[in-house]
Amino acid sequence: MRIHFGRTTYALAAIGILLSTSALAQTAGQKANEVGEKTGVNSVVGITPTATTFVTDAAMSDLFEIKSSQLAEKKADPATQKFAAQMVKDHEKTSAELKTLLKTTAPAFVTPITLDQSHQDKLDKLASLSGADFSKQYHDDQLSAHKDAVSMFERYAKDGDDPALKAWAGKTLPDLKKHLSMAESLDK
DSSP, X not given: OOOOOOHHHHHHHHHHHHHHHHHHHHHHHHHHHHHOGGGSHHHHHTOOOOHHHHHHHHHHHHHHHHHHXXXXXXXXXXXXXXXXXXXXXXXXXXHHHHHHHHXXXXXXXXXXXXXXXXXXXXXXXXXXOOHXXXXXXXXXXXXXXXXXXXXXXXXXXXXXXXXXXXXXXHHHHHHHHHHHHHHXXXXX
């Protein structure tokens, strides 16, 4: 017995495959957003974080920048200390802006006041180093952190789900891009 599949059967199979692929991609995107920015999946896939994820990750990024840069102000070479002082100043400013914005637009959002485990581990590792090893690790951390922040802020400024946060992300983005450029110049 021979089974004959016509064009309609193949077309229906193709449509089924496309629909299931689309559903899988959407599910993967939702899962990536639930995990947050820490994995880098959102950045690679181009998914815009939710307001909650954006607030938490932006605040965590600022907190890490401040704490690691305060450490660098004490332990690093003079050029790195200058960069670190600028990071402390700028990230304290953006932290204050975010907290003020949240008080007026989204009081239910709470920014973290302590580092999460992955950021604390990075800070602990940095604190254990000295000299050239410290500077290299601090430079690497700054480069990575600012690449991640620029990516997240770009995506949120473009397609964020909260208008006030979206505007703040767009306003903050040029400074983060400047920080990234500065971080790229640290080892030159």
